Amino acid sequence: MKQFHSFGWYAARIAPYLPEEAFRPVPSRLFGGLAYMLVLVSSIVTISLFDLHWLWNGLLSVVIGFCFAGLGFLGHEILHGTVVKRAWLRDLLGGIAFLPLCTGPKLWRKWHNATHHVHTQHEELDPDAWPTIKRLAQSRFLRWVYRIPFPIRAAFSFLSLAGMFTVHSLHMLLHFWKDFEKGNRRAVFWQFVLPWSVWIGLLLMIGVEKWLFAFVLPLLIGNTIVMGYISTNHRLNPLVPVNDPLANSLTVIVPKWVDILHFNFSHHTEHHLFPAMSSKYYPLVKQYIKQLRPDRYYEMPMTKALIALWKTPRLYHEQTELIEPREGYVYGTLGYGLNIDDLSHKVKENVIGKMVKEK
Template sequence: MKSLQTFGWYAARIAPHLPKDVFKPVPSRLFGGLVHLLISITGIVAISVFNLNPFINLAIGILIGTSSASMGFLGHEILHGTVVRKSWLRDLLGAVAFWPLSTGPRLWRKWHNMNHHLHTQHEEHDPDAWPSMKQFVKNRLLRSIYRLPFTIRAIANFCSLTITFTVHSARMFIVYLKDFKPTKRPVVWLECVLPWSTWIGLLFIIGPIKWLFAFLIPLLIANFIVMAYISTNHRLNPLTPINDPLANSLTVTVPKWVDALHFNFSYHAEHHLFPGINPKYYPLVKTHIKRMWPERYHEMPLWKALIALWKTPRIYYEQHKLIDPHQGKVYGSLGNGLEPSKINFRKVDKKGKTLHRDA
């Protein structure tokens, strides 16, 4: 692993080369969000009011799901303060954008902005980091899961992307609720309960079949799209004791029209260097990173990153490696021997001694 630097170290060297305008909020991004909001509302109303063919309902549900994911990406942008600056307006718009995913703005800022961004890929302090061997041996459920054949685990892993964001968000609510001041907790509860009340209320109004198309299928699709990015943001990178975004974050590449649809969420190393800059300007930040530190920067097509995730385990070994514990197969991480186009492993015994290298 190369010597690590903090995100501030990189940012201080890039910032002088950026126009001052990039540090200003970009409220025009809300127009894209309005389009996705109208698509979602129109789709839900159409499914609820009309008795449409199930295949038409499914097509509308898919459209709602893709728009819900895009709204989530915009909500992430809004709650970093890069769209509007006023705190009450930021939280209101962030709540609306995250409504389909039922995540409150205050919880998101606590969990994501404060903890994930400050402690990215830290073994103990990043709430989104995957477990190390030290944590693995203490977790009976995880040990049981890793006794399953690799292929079954890989399939289950990818299927679980359809629910992971929702489940993890609920877990973060439980973890961080106690960290809010007692006077703030009722608001945090309200931000959690209101979206779910909307969706459960919709179930009783339109019935389970229409609700399946209007909410459940879109939720699964939104989860999958959001997690396709989130799962590749860091899970191929090493754990790092110093928050170095060029070591612990991956930028994925997608077609330009997808970037437009998803508000440039693919530029993830750039986001961790400058979370206060609107993603509209991340292509410019990327140009400077690749000019200054091309050997440190990690990027690859999203599809390639997902395949690499499929082929590797998610337990960290010695921080910069990945291990399949029961099989004793050790893989590299990005910057530490992992080659996505040809993934190899070495087999180790319980003492860490190499027994075999995959050709």
């Protein structure tokens, strides 16, 4: 069993080497959001007012989709309190940034800040963790899903990235609804309704065809970009009994210009060490993590991480392995035998077949 440490253990050893300004809000990040908003609004207005060829509308859809994703990354940063500190302003700006992805600030802080960050990769408590073989045994639906051949499931899984963030947000609303106090439920409800009201209102104004280019296609593109990161954040890592960011998180490598556009969202281990720190300083944090525990820090090019996700299953076996129950193929996780340059596997018995017989 590897020795795990909490994120506080690492933070306490790295924080003394960081400049004081690293622990202060960075309001200048809002200029990036303003640029995204100007491009987004201009592109939607152009699609709405002019009868352009579908190819030009398609190109504008791509631009809008990139803006949707960029604003989502900024909203994530704002709602961690790293841009502005006043609660009402944080929620207002965060809500505006997340409006394209149709997620409310109160729900996001409950789901992401207060639950995912506190219980990262915990088998039962992390709402973003993938299921275990135990859950497969308890769920008829999951057993049906895992009868589908792996190549088909892998292809469908990657195609579903185009809608997964929005769908998961709705699932989280239903999941956490009972946890909100009655006084907060009204705000959570309206924060969910308002973004959809804006986009449905746009539909009524400009018609279905233009709306597909102005919102639907950009939403799919924005989801894909955001989920491209989120899917690599933890899904190659093991489930862990201690919230150890070096064990349960992965930093991916992207070109520098992409990091600028996406507010350093690629630095995910760093984010889990210092969630209340502006991502502006995460490259500096990375340097000190590598000095402190170079043997435990995981990073890889994003393309390699996505290929590894494509080739490995998303079902945990004994917390440190990923299993394809149909064929009984077992792969390691990061730190437990996973080699992304040679994705070999062990073979176990047909687990799903055994479970069906037991049922």
